[in-house]
Amino acid sequence: MTLRNETRNDCPHTRHLDALLDDRLDAERRLRLKEHVARCPVCREERAQLLALRRLSRALPQPTLSSVAVQRAKSALLDRDRRRTGPRRSIGAALNDYFAERPAALHTAAVLAGILISVFSYGIGRWHGTRGEASSPRADHEVAAIERPTESPASPPRLESFIDPMGMRTRNEPGDLVIESLSEPDPDSAVIPPTLGDDPRRLPTTDLASADEEPRGEILRPTAGPIESEGPVAFSAEALEVLERSGSVDSVLKQIGEAAPNWAKILSIALPEALEGKIGDDGKKDARNMVVSFNDGGSQIRLHLTIVFGMSIEPRVQVNRAEAKPLEKIPAPKGGER
Amino acid sequence: MADPVGHKRMNQAEGRGEIAVTDELILRLLRQGDLRALDLIARVHGDRVMSVLVSVLGDRASAEDICHDVLVKLYEGRHDCRDIEAFPAWLLRVARNLALDHLRRRDRGNRIVEFLGRLRPGSRGVLPKPAPEPIEDLANRELEERFEIALANLAEPFRTAFLLREREGMSYLEIAEILGVAEKTVSSRLFRARRELQDALRPYLEERRKGGRP
Numbered sequence: 001m002t003l004r005n006e007t008r009n010d011c012p013h014t015r016h017l018d019a020l021l022d023d024r025l026d027a028e029r030r031l032r033l034k035e036h037v038a039r040c041p042v043c044r045e046e047r048a049q050l051l052a053l054r055r056l057s058r059a060l061p062q063p064t065l066s067s068v069a070v071q072r073a074k075s076a077l078l079d080r081d082r083r084r085t086g087p088r089r090s091i092g093a094a095l096n097d098y099f100a101e102r103p104a105a106l107h108t109a110a111v112l113a114g115i116l117i118s119v120f121s122y123g124i125g126r127w128h129g130t131r132g133e134a135s136s137p138r139a140d141h142e143v144a145a146i147e148r149p150t151e152s153p154a155s156p157p158r159l160e161s162f163i164d165p166m167g168m169r170t171r172n173e174p175g176d177l178v179i180e181s182l183s184e185p186d187p188d189s190a191v192i193p194p195t196l197g198d199d200p201r202r203l204p205t206t207d208l209a210s211a212d213e214e215p216r217g218e219i220l221r222p223t224a225g226p227i228e229s230e231g232p233v234a235f236s237a238e239a240l241e242v243l244e245r246s247g248s249v250d251s252v253l254k255q256i257g258e259a260a261p262n263w264a265k266i267l268s269i270a271l272p273e274a275l276e277g278k279i280g281d282d283g284k285k286d287a288r289n290m291v292v293s294f295n296d297g298g299s300q301i302r303l304h305l306t307i308v309f310g311m312s313i314e315p316r317v318q319v320n321r322a323e324a325k326p327l328e329k330i331p332a333p334k335g336g337e338r
Numbered sequence: 339m340a341d342p343v344g345h346k347r348m349n350q351a352e353g354r355g356e357i358a359v360t361d362e363l364i365l366r367l368l369r370q371g372d373l374r375a376l377d378l379i380a381r382v383h384g385d386r387v388m389s390v391l392v393s394v395l396g397d398r399a400s401a402e403d404i405c406h407d408v409l410v411k412l413y414e415g416r417h418d419c420r421d422i423e424a425f426p427a428w429l430l431r432v433a434r435n436l437a438l439d440h441l442r443r444r445d446r447g448n449r450i451v452e453f454l455g456r457l458r459p460g461s462r463g464v465l466p467k468p469a470p471e472p473i474e475d476l477a478n479r480e481l482e483e484r485f486e487i488a489l490a491n492l493a494e495p496f497r498t499a500f501l502l503r504e505r506e507g508m509s510y511l512e513i514a515e516i517l518g519v520a521e522k523t524v525s526s527r528l529f530r531a532r533r534e535l536q537d538a539l540r541p542y543l544e545e546r547r548k549g550g551r552p
Contacts, residue, residue: 018529022503022510049536049543056485057504063391063398065384065405067377073409074373 011042021050252317263303266294271307271317361425368416375416376409383426386506387433390516393501394437395444396490404440408433427515434498434516441494481542488538492531499524500531 013036019025020033037043247255249271257264270292292303304321364382367375379387387408391401411432419428489497499517502508503524510521517524536543 015529018525018532022528024510024525049540050532052543053485053532053535053539054504056482057501059482060486060505061398062385063388063401065380065388066402067380069402069406070376070380070409072406073376073413076406076410077373077413 011040011046013037013040013043014046017043017047017050021047021054247316249317252319256319263301267292267303271305362422365416365419365422365425368413371413371416373413376413379409379412379429383429386426386430389501389506390430390433390498391437393498393505394434394494395441396494396497400440400444401437404436408436411436424515427512430516431518438494477545481539484539484542485535488535491538492534496527496531496534499527500535503528 013033016025016033017037020030020037023030025033037047253264253268253271256267270290290305290307292305294301302323303319304323306318306320307316361382364375364378367378388401388405391405391408392398395401395404412429415432419425489501492500495517499513502513502516503510508516510524513524514521519527
């Protein structure tokens with residue numbers, strides 16, 4: 001180690017040896033430096049060591065891109081293409097895939113949408129302003145209702161506490177958030193295999209997409225409406241917006257967050273856990289299905305998700321289906337648990 | 339998906355037992371969504387793609403794990419490369435970015451161990467082979483293994499620049515395009531990489547020189 005300091009500090013020409021080695025000197029300077037190296041033992045030793053490093057680098061085994069990797073890439077692309085062109089593909093999914101491949105187009109579309117919304121909002125505002133004096137309180141109330149048609153006193157999902165505000169305790173235990181890993185999905189279908197076979201509280205199925213499947217929970221595909229206290233629970237219009245969302249974890253969370261913030265909070269906990277569970281797997285599975293179950297308001301929500309790995313480094317999440325049913329309430333023990 | 343000209347050209351070349359694959363042909367097939375472009379990329383640029391992956395990741399097994407993802411990424415981003423001249427650099431830049439993403443997720447503590455075990459097939463870290471070897475071979479092997487360790491310990495930007503230059507023989511300009519930095523930065527990274535490697539290996543290099551080996 002002492003030689004290092006002695007050598008490099010002893011001869012200032014050593015710092016030009018890289019340029020000589022990489023042939024980045026003009027002819028005259030190269031000749032002069034070569035003559036110097038021939039005379040100077042310090043530079044000679046330094047140059048010999050740099051050349052040795054080069055030889056060692058070139059002696060490293062050459063990795064090759066195997067045909068197996070090519071076939072794997074092709075299979076992944078073909079598989080994705082098949083999924084995209086499948087019969088059950090929705091317009092939303094198609095648009096999502098289209099924009100996923102063309103971020104610039106997405107940006108343009110977002111800008112255009114923003115402009116359109118601004119113009120529309122401005123027009124509504126102007127129209128409403130001209131009628132302001134004549135409008136009755138009832139009319140104002142109606143406008144508010146249009147802007148927030150499904151607003152409800154939705155409490156945040158109970159993750160830590162399972163005591164509801166009315167002092168009624170749900171049958172669910174703490175840690176309401178439940179994640180279930182399912183089998184790999186059928187590549188030809190986005191339908192998730194039945195998962196509620198063991199649930200004694202199972203409700204009749206109305207899933208039109210797969211009549212052959214075992215009955216399971218009430219499927220609440222686009223059925224907007226208020227939350228009801230009895231029977232199957234319908235989602236609000238905003239909550240339904242989460243269906244068929246797909247993209248990276250962050251983008252899905254963002255999209256869901258805009259429509260149903262409570263659900264996004266739950267998923268922001270559930271998805272990283274699921275992703276961590278994937279690490280260390282054999283890497284051959286391309287996708288993992290899961291159900292995220294939690295309580296929101298008076299309902300138990302079950303979101304059926306698929307996490308797709310392997311297509312790219314960043315996993316993609318697809319929200320396939322959502323189910324909801326009212327929670328059975330039992331009286332809280334006396335003395336109240338807080 | 340169809341490219342009569344490209345297919346005909348490629349098929350004719352293959353029929354004659356010749357390979358007339360150019361970047362222009364690859365890029366055209368790629369843009370048309372022809373998956374055979376991936377075969378051609380593997381054939382023409384595969385070694386360099388893998389070298390970039392190994393340079394960034396520091397071990398071959400990880401490079402092999404993600405190389406198919408690179409091909410998928412290239413296919414997905416095929417419309418991003420508009421200039422045929424920039425195609426090779428774009429290709430390697432995609433590979434490097436993907437490898438960097440992978441690297442960020444990986445525990446550095448495990449990397450060195452993996453590197454030792456995987457870079458050289460059959461190698462088991464610094465443990466000597468059980469079979470007796472000539473002294474010179476042992477010295478060479480030890481130097482090579484020390485070199486691999488030193489490489490693994492080198493910070494990624496320096497290792498990548500060093501290997502692209504020394505192993506792949508790329509010019510400063512080519513390296514700068516792949517890494518997205520100025521040529522001067524490449525020069526300084528190379529300088530630092532060489533000095534760090536030299537410092538790590540100096541005792542072995544000097545011993546080798548004293549022993550009469552160049």
